[in-house]
Structure formats: C-alpha cells, structure tokens
Amino acid sequence: MTSEIDQFRAMVRSVVDTEITPHIERWEAEGTFPAHELFPKLAAHGLLGLSFAQEDGGEGAPLEYQMVLSEELGRGNAAGIAMAVNVQMHMATPSLAQFGSAELKQRYLGPAIRGEHVAAIAVTEPDAGSDVAGLSTRAVRDGDDWLITGAKTFITNATQADWFCMLVRTGDEGGYKGMSQIIVPAGLPGFEIVRKLDKLGNRSSDTAELRLDNVRVPVSNTIGEIGRGFQQQMGQFIIERLSACFSIVGGTEWALAKTRDYLRVREVFGAPLATRQYPVFKLAELTADVELLKAMNEKMCRMLNAGEDITREATVGKLHAGRTYRNVADAAMQFHGGLGYMEDSWTARFYRDARLSSIGGGADEVMLQVLARMDGYRV
Structure with a gap:
C-alpha cells in the first residue's frame, strides 16, 4: 500500500503543479478562482470522489488517500484553493453521502463528485458562529415545501456554488434541537448573494454573505431526519x-x-x-x-x-x-x-x-x- 500511496501522491502533486500552481498568483489577485473549470479537472483524476462510496460515483478509497490529497493541496502556498476543495469534499457533502436519500445523492452528490456542481456549507450566521445553538435562520413548512428566511455569512464557495448544505431551524424547540440540514439550490427566488467578503487571507477562495426571504425548497431536499440536523x-x-x-x-x-x-x-x-x-x-x-x-x-x-x-x-x-x-x-x-x-x-x-x-x-x-x-x- 505504501507504494500505491507514493504513486498517488506523485500524481496529485503533478495535477497541482499543472492546474493550480501556475495560476495561483492571478487567482489571489482576483480574489476568486474558476471553480467550474478547476473542479472537473480534479474530478477527471477521481480526486473529488475519494471519500465516497462507489455506488454513489466515488472511489471508495481508504482515508489515507484523502490525507495525501489534502497534504498536497496544502503544499505550495495555495491555502485558498485547498480550503475550497475541502469544502466540496469534506464540509458540504459528508452528511449528504451518509444520510441523504438516493434521489438527493443522484441530483446533488453525483454532480459534486464529477465536478459539475460547486457545493458550499452554510451554517454560520451574523449572530451565530461557534455557538451553533444560536442559529436563527428558519424554515417553515408549507405543504410539501419549506419556506426559508434568514441570513448566513462567511460562506466559502458562495459566489460560485450551485447548491448549499444549509443548517436551519425547522422546529420550535430552541437550543440544539429542532434543526435540519437542507439542500438549497442557488438562484431561487428570494435567495440573494448580498456581497462578496474582502478577507485578510485565503483570498483566492470566494466568501460571501447570503440572505433568504421565503425561499421555497422541497421538503424532500431535507438531508436525513427532520430535526436531526444539529x-x-x-x-x-x-x-x-x-x-x-x-x-x-x-x-x-x-x-x-x-x-x-x-x-x-x-x-x-x-x-x-x-x-x-x-x-x-x-x-x-x-x-x-x-x-x-x-x-x-x-x-x-x-x-x-x-x-x-x-x-x-x-x-x-x-x-x-x-x-x-x-x-x-x-x-x-x-x-x-x-x-x-x-x-x-x-x-x-x-x-x-x-x-x-x-x-x-x-x-x-x-x-x-x-x-x-x-x-x-x-x-
């Protein structure tokens, strides 16, 4: 296995040297990178699907391969790109892979693994960061839909994301109870990218604030059990x-x-x-x-x-x-x-x-x- 890991590391380093390193200075200056161009190139080498089951379109590789990929992305002073890729693989998609319905995985996880979709995780709010219990964005049931209202901030990949794994309140219990994870596609009526944020570092990774005003999303977009989102x-x-x-x-x-x-x-x-x-x-x-x-x-x-x-x-x-x-x-x-x-x-x-x-x-x-x-x- 050591030999296979070494070969994999050499392949990843070659991909990084070809697809990321020559462009990082420009991406840093521009404050973003073309995720819809880069991610398919990474996916062509199976890199975005390492952690996922083969039946979901992934590689089903041992965790050590993810470790090597992350190490190589971290090498070379391109932390913003490493963070964006980690959001795609390790922050916005694990719950979907573990708890999502077959339909949700086909519509959202598969395209993310293939690099066709850019994914983002939306938890942090203006008044709720580390204190997730203080989260206030709310989804109200309306028949077979959720109506979501609230705000999210510091959202990585936000300006380019095709969909967001969003943690919202779906019950009145308060505290850590009554939350759900919902897939919210970008561009829906009432869903606004308020502004792109100007950060101290990791500048090649786009980060933004979101505002939602009665955004209508199917209840079937809920990941796992309603109320178990936290x-x-x-x-x-x-x-x-x-x-x-x-x-x-x-x-x-x-x-x-x-x-x-x-x-x-x-x-x-x-x-x-x-x-x-x-x-x-x-x-x-x-x-x-x-x-x-x-x-x-x-x-x-x-x-x-x-x-x-x-x-x-x-x-x-x-x-x-x-x-x-x-x-x-x-x-x-x-x-x-x-x-x-x-x-x-x-x-x-x-x-x-x-x-x-x-x-x-x-x-x-x-x-x-x-x-x-x-x-x-x-x-």
Whole structure:
C-alpha cells in the first residue's frame, strides 16, 4: 500500500503543479478562482470522489488517500484553493453521502463528485458562529415545501456554488434541537448573494454573505431526519476538522523546508543563519510539532477506517494544527526579516492565510471547551 500511496501522491502533486500552481498568483489577485473549470479537472483524476462510496460515483478509497490529497493541496502556498476543495469534499457533502436519500445523492452528490456542481456549507450566521445553538435562520413548512428566511455569512464557495448544505431551524424547540440540514439550490427566488467578503487571507477562495426571504425548497431536499440536523452537522464538523489537520501538514512541511533553505544562504554577521543556534532550534521544535500532527492524522485514519469515534482526536488535532500553522508562519516571517514582510515574498501570504486556522472550523477556544467538557468540567 505504501507504494500505491507514493504513486498517488506523485500524481496529485503533478495535477497541482499543472492546474493550480501556475495560476495561483492571478487567482489571489482576483480574489476568486474558476471553480467550474478547476473542479472537473480534479474530478477527471477521481480526486473529488475519494471519500465516497462507489455506488454513489466515488472511489471508495481508504482515508489515507484523502490525507495525501489534502497534504498536497496544502503544499505550495495555495491555502485558498485547498480550503475550497475541502469544502466540496469534506464540509458540504459528508452528511449528504451518509444520510441523504438516493434521489438527493443522484441530483446533488453525483454532480459534486464529477465536478459539475460547486457545493458550499452554510451554517454560520451574523449572530451565530461557534455557538451553533444560536442559529436563527428558519424554515417553515408549507405543504410539501419549506419556506426559508434568514441570513448566513462567511460562506466559502458562495459566489460560485450551485447548491448549499444549509443548517436551519425547522422546529420550535430552541437550543440544539429542532434543526435540519437542507439542500438549497442557488438562484431561487428570494435567495440573494448580498456581497462578496474582502478577507485578510485565503483570498483566492470566494466568501460571501447570503440572505433568504421565503425561499421555497422541497421538503424532500431535507438531508436525513427532520430535526436531526444539529447532530448530523456535528459529525460533518469532525470531517472538516480532520481535513484541516491533513492540509496543515502539507503547508507547514513546505514552509519549513523553504525556511531551512533560506537559513543556509542568508548571512548575518559573517555567517549563515543556519549556524545560529536559536533559528535552528526553533525550526527543529516546529518540525517536531508537525511530526506530532502527522502521527495524530495517521491515528485518526486508522480509527476511522475501523469505524471508531474520533471526536476527541479531531478536536485535539484541530487545536494543535491551528497553533502549529500559526507558529510556523510567524517563524518563517521572522527569519526572513524585512524580506519576509514584503508582499512579493511567499511568507506574507502564508502568514495571512495561516491566521484563519485557529478561527474557522471551530475556534481554539471552542476546541478547548469541547475537550474540557469531555474531561468532566462544566464550562
């Protein structure tokens, strides 16, 4: 299997080098990328269907293949593209694959796997981010339809999405109860992309605010059981956090290698920085942090392949991954000095992109709260 994984990694790296790397500077400057052009190219190599069952049009591959794909997408300072692909594969579609009806999977999952549709996940609202219980977008039953009213924000892929996996309230229980996941196609009457958001980093990935005013969607577009959306979304969050851990390994390994190369050629006070104890020890420490993350990722792969619950491991991994990403970005910029602070240096984008890792997909503070509660604390 190691040989097959190595061959797969080489193929993915070739695809990234051909289809993403030559265009990333332009996509970053434009603040978006052509998802409907890129995704079919990735799908042609089976990359968008790795995690899905063969009967749904996927590859049915072991989780290690998803890990390699995410690592390679994370490598090369194209974090915005890695995030957009991860949304397609690991954030907007896992619930649909697990709980969706055969009809829903045929209409929405199949085209997403083939790269014909761009998918997005719509959970966060202006007043409800990490606190999903505060979600207020509501769907009211009208015969065989839902009428959905509310707002969503920070939605990745939103300006190009063909459909959204949207978490909304369908009951009056309040709190974590009475929510459902519903597939909401883009372009319906009353559905508006309010504005594209101007972000600090990950600029090649489009992000937007949504507004819904009595948007009519068939009840049959509900994923799984009505009222079980929160529980389904929590499971989908686990896959999202897992994919973040995978991608961050690729990005940090790439950045550490480039920084080590720079230390060997940059002379300060008559000697290369690579002869100075502090920068060398710092990079050694950060490399060890990445190795620990890789070990956790491999553990999570083994556990998921065996059908085990990885809630704790994914929470620990997400917390460690975000902090490691930020620490690597900070050290890379520091050791590049004034050059690293310039926008035409790779370190500037890497630094900006890294900051999201401890906010998106569950802030560090939320990860700590989850772990504290698992350890019996009431916080």
